[in-house]
Amino acid sequence: MIEVSHVSKNYGSLRAVSDVSFRLEQREVLGLLGPNAAGKTTLMRIMTGYLPATGGEVRLDKLTIEENPVEFKRRIGYLPENPPLYSDMTVRAYLQFAAEIKGVPRGDRRRRVDEAIDKVSLGAVANRLIENISKGYKQRVGFAQAMVHNPEVLILDEPTVGLDPKQIIEIRNLIKDLAKEHTVLLSSHILPEVSATCDRVVILSAGRVVAVDTQEDLMRRAQGGDRLMVEIDGGAPELIQKAILEIGAVEKVEPLEAGGTAFRASVYYKQGGDARADIFRKVVANNWTLLELSREGLSLEDVFLKLTRTEEAPADE
Numbered sequence: 001m002i003e004v005s006h007v008s009k010n011y012g013s014l015r016a017v018s019d020v021s022f023r024l025e026q027r028e029v030l031g032l033l034g035p036n037a038a039g040k041t042t043l044m045r046i047m048t049g050y051l052p053a054t055g056g057e058v059r060l061d062k063l064t065i066e067e068n069p070v071e072f073k074r075r076i077g078y079l080p081e082n083p084p085l086y087s088d089m090t091v092r093a094y095l096q097f098a099a100e101i102k103g104v105p106r107g108d109r110r111r112r113v114d115e116a117i118d119k120v121s122l123g124a125v126a127n128r129l130i131e132n133i134s135k136g137y138k139q140r141v142g143f144a145q146a147m148v149h150n151p152e153v154l155i156l157d158e159p160t161v162g163l164d165p166k167q168i169i170e171i172r173n174l175i176k177d178l179a180k181e182h183t184v185l186l187s188s189h190i191l192p193e194v195s196a197t198c199d200r201v202v203i204l205s206a207g208r209v210v211a212v213d214t215q216e217d218l219m220r221r222a223q224g225g226d227r228l229m230v231e232i233d234g235g236a237p238e239l240i241q242k243a244i245l246e247i248g249a250v251e252k253v254e255p256l257e258a259g260g261t262a263f264r265a266s267v268y269y270k271q272g273g274d275a276r277a278d279i280f281r282k283v284v285a286n287n288w289t290l291l292e293l294s295r296e297g298l299s300l301e302d303v304f305l306k307l308t309r310t311e312e313a314p315a316d317e
Contacts, residue, residue, distance in 0.1 A: 001026045001183055002047070002153060007056035009042050009207075016042045018207040019056070024153070029179045031198030032187040035308060039207035040187045041081065044157050047185070048078040060153070074103060077151035077182075081158040083142025087131035091122055094130060095144055102149040116144040120174060136167035143174065153183045160193055172196050191304060205308040218303045226269055228276065231292035232283055233262040241265065243282045249273035262291055 002024040009017040017039045024030050034040050045051040047058050049065045049072060057064055065072045086094055095116060099109045117126050120140040125133045130141060139159065146154055159175065160168045175197050178184060188194055194201055194215075201218060203211040211218055232240050240263040241253050252268040269275040276293055283290045 001061060002185075003059045004043075004047065005056050005059065007043065007046060007058065008054050009039075009046060009051065010054045016207050017046070017053075020204070020207075020209050021056075022202050022209060022212050024183060024185055026183055027179065028200065029175065029184045029186060029198045031194035031201045032185060032204060033189070033191070033194050033201050033304065034204035035189055038189075038204045038308075040189075040204055041157055042207075043204070044078070044155055044185070044187055048076055048155055049073050050078075070103075074149065075152050077146035077149065077154045079142045079146040079154070079156045079159055081161060083138065083145065085130050085138060085141055085145075088129065090127055090129055091133070091137075091141055091144075092117070092126045094141065095148055098145040099148045104149050112148050112150065115150075116148045119147065119178070120144050134167075136163055136170065139163060139167070139171060140174070143178075147178070147182070151182070153185070154178060155185045155187075157187045158189075159186065160188070160190065168193075203304060203307050210307045211303075215303075226273070226295070228267040228269070228279070229264075229292060229294050230267050230279060231262050231264040231290075232288050233260075233291055234288035235263070235286060237263040239286075240288065243286065244275075244279060247275050247278040247282070249275045249278065264292075 004020055004022050004024075007017060007020045008015065020039075020043060022030075032040050032043070042051065046053045049069055057066070060072055060075055063072055063075075086097075089097070092113060095113045096109055099112050104112050117123055120143045122137065122140055122144060125137050130138065133141075143156075143159070146156075156175070160171050163171060172193070175184060175186065186194070186198060198215070200212065200214050202209060203218075230244070237255065241255060244250055244253050244265075244267060247269075249269045250267055251270060254266045254268070256264045256266060267275060267279070279293060280290065282288075
């Protein structure tokens with residue numbers, strides 16, 4: 001549905017975004033993940049038409065922002081990190097204003113506003129001044145203004161920043177519900193948010209894409225194989241390590257502190273293989289005691305750190 005193709009953005013000598021390409025499919029929740037100053041906000045502003053790109057293009061189906069900016073923006077809803085709210089207006093009046101400036105026909109505005117209020121559960125505060133509602137409700141008002149014109153695509157920049165744990169869970173559930181009817185691009189530097197809501201992940205570092213994949217495949221690729229946690233008692237640690245390394249599928253054994261006499265280690269083996277049965281047979285043959293034998297996967301945090309730690313971030317987001 002949306003194709004970002006070789007997009008770059010320069011601010012003088014600073015390159016904030018460099019040759020970024022990826023696709024966002026229909027009804028997908030795609031996570032745009034990166035550390036602060038990775039270029040996420042700059043990229044989202046380009047995708048929504050708020051900033052021109054220095055190079056490359058963004059296509060929504062066959063449409064580009066240069067060819068028809070009004071139609072392009074009509075099909076996208078944008079929630080910036082700090083929603084543009086007018087605190088002296090009521091929630092309903094503000095959404096009616098948002099519907100008007102987004103080009104919703106006069107005869108449809110009341111219905112669209114009511115639908116947006118219902119979708120994001122704002123009914124209890126619809127007639128209150130925005131300055132008098134909680135931060136969680138203000139964030140929901142931001143969601144409502146982004147979707148009041150019923151766009152196909154929602155682009156959300158750090159939608160849970162500054163919220164308490166209860167509000168974060170509510171916003172996560174809201175995003176999942178919205179994804180049933182909208183395509184969603186979600187930007188965050190908070191790993192649990194991406195883990196909990198997204199189908200695929202784009203990892204951005206220093207303005208460049210360093211990975212695009214599902215979370216599971218990213219973990220598998222970053223690990224380069226599979227990993228077991230083993231704890232074995234009853235033998236000398238060096239003998240146990242030697243015995244495990246004799247197994248053909250095993251590539252590496254990393255001893256860990258066991259906190260006792262047992263030998264504890266991470267065992268890496270070739271992708272697609274399985275060393276568990278062979279380890280078990282080694283333990284039985286040597287009359288040792290097997291205390292633990294379990295698969296150990298990388299977390300999204302492990303992958304994120306591994307892919308971004310060597311990159312130098314630009315000075316500005």
